[in-house]
Amino acid sequence: MANYLPEATEVPLCPVCGVSSSGLEVGTRGRFEMSVRNIACDHCALVYQSPRPTQKAMAEYYATTYRDHYSDVGYNAPGGGYAVPGDAQFEVAKDSWHQQQAANAQKLGETKAGDRVLEIGCRHGRTLSLMRDAIGIEPYGIEPGLDEAEKARAAGISCFVGTIEDYDPGELRFDQIQSFHVLEHLHDPLAALIRMRSWLKPGGRMVIEVPNVYQPYGLLEENFFQNAHLTNFSASTLRVLLARAGYTVLLTLDYGALFAVATTDEQAGELPLPFVPGLLPNANESAIWVADRLKTYQILERLRVLLLATGPTMELLNELAGTLKRPGFIPHTVNTVTEMAEYFVQQEAPRAAMFVAVAASVGPYPAEVCSRFQALALQLHAIAA
Numbered sequence: 001m002a003n004y005l006p007e008a009t010e011v012p013l014c015p016v017c018g019v020s021s022s023g024l025e026v027g028t029r030g031r032f033e034m035s036v037r038n039i040a041c042d043h044c045a046l047v048y049q050s051p052r053p054t055q056k057a058m059a060e061y062y063a064t065t066y067r068d069h070y071s072d073v074g075y076n077a078p079g080g081g082y083a084v085p086g087d088a089q090f091e092v093a094k095d096s097w098h099q100q101q102a103a104n105a106q107k108l109g110e111t112k113a114g115d116r117v118l119e120i121g122c123r124h125g126r127t128l129s130l131m132r133d134a135i136g137i138e139p140y141g142i143e144p145g146l147d148e149a150e151k152a153r154a155a156g157i158s159c160f161v162g163t164i165e166d167y168d169p170g171e172l173r174f175d176q177i178q179s180f181h182v183l184e185h186l187h188d189p190l191a192a193l194i195r196m197r198s199w200l201k202p203g204g205r206m207v208i209e210v211p212n213v214y215q216p217y218g219l220l221e222e223n224f225f226q227n228a229h230l231t232n233f234s235a236s237t238l239r240v241l242l243a244r245a246g247y248t249v250l251l252t253l254d255y256g257a258l259f260a261v262a263t264t265d266e267q268a269g270e271l272p273l274p275f276v277p278g279l280l281p282n283a284n285e286s287a288i289w290v291a292d293r294l295k296t297y298q299i300l301e302r303l304r305v306l307l308l309a310t311g312p313t314m315e316l317l318n319e320l321a322g323t324l325k326r327p328g329f330i331p332h333t334v335n336t337v338t339e340m341a342e343y344f345v346q347q348e349a350p351r352a353a354m355f356v357a358v359a360a361s362v363g364p365y366p367a368e369v370c371s372r373f374q375a376l377a378l379q380l381h382a383i384a385a
């Protein structure tokens with residue numbers, strides 16, 4: 001059935017802290033106009049789906065409607081623009097994405113020649129093939145899709161068809177395990193990380209990429225929140241999850257998407273380790289902290305779309321000034337203000353640009369961000385004069 005949609009029938013304990021199932025509601029809808037409710041956990045501030053579809057319902061969705069829903073996912077073309085299936089640039093764009101992925105995995109994992117590397121959700125094996133060709137790794141994959149797994153095998157990848165729960169490597173141990181945009185789809189990411197930890201050599205590396213809830217893309221309820229994404233990690237919640245699963249986190253990178261590199265913590269006791277608030281890297285990042293910033297993000301994104309469409313009306317500018325008094329995510333707020341100011345200058349409305357920069361310069365941001373906005377306001381004052 002190609003129009004199967006999974007129903008959210010299960011109220012889980014928070015997948016990161018496991019302490020409770022309560023939190024602040026931060027969204028009720030998601031991509032494809034689906035009903036997707038996300039909450040920010042009262043204890044660890046993880047943004048996650050609750051209620052959510054069961055594992056069985058999601059398996060049915062992945063086997064049916066998911067492919068249609070995501071069939072037109074495209075990639076940034078090397079020469080600029082965005083290429084979707086059918087575009088002349090699509091294959092080139094897709095391969096360039098895999099090359100970037102392979103470069104990230106090698107750099108973050110400090111992968112060496114001869115390393116045994118396992119990729120979770122390796123698809124057709126392209127990232128692993130590129131790593132093998134570039135530095136000579138021994139490539140392994142786990143892929144639930146039969147068609148893709150067969151392509152990976154044809155490319156010389158030792159690929160297991162199935163899930164993390166089904167896979168048994170026997171005596172085999174890995175120097176590196178990597179997963180790109182997988183963890184957010186799992187019902188029990190903690191159990192999966194503990195299982196994968198047992199497949200690593202002591203000191204082996206885990207390289208993870210997931211979407212970053214502190215740097216969302218598009219409108220939250222129209223694009224970023226998706227029913228297939230059961231969790232929406234931040235660097236903080238990903239660190240807590242890895243720590244509880246017996247890893248030492250070497251680094252996290254907020255680079256649009258969120259990257260983490262971790263190694264096995266040989267001193268960790270019985271897993272999972274219990275959640276204690278001391279595991280949170282930053283106690284300020286409470287559920288209210290996250291919910292406030294997500295709200296600001298959503299309002300700013302809507303205003304960006306409106307202002308770019310209609311130009312700088314006084315009503316919209318005042319609303320923007322009001323929104324800039326709210327706490328927001330720093331890279332997003334800075335980018336939005338800068339983009340607005342540049343756009344208004346292009347539209348020969350330097351006073352509107354200056355208005356935005358001045359409003360931002362007195363916002364609730366760190367001092368260095370306020371001084372950047374002040375410098376921008378001064379520059380625009382000179383243009384407007």
Ligand SMILES: [Zn+2]
Nearest residue numbers: 014017041044
């Ligand atoms: Zn939690």
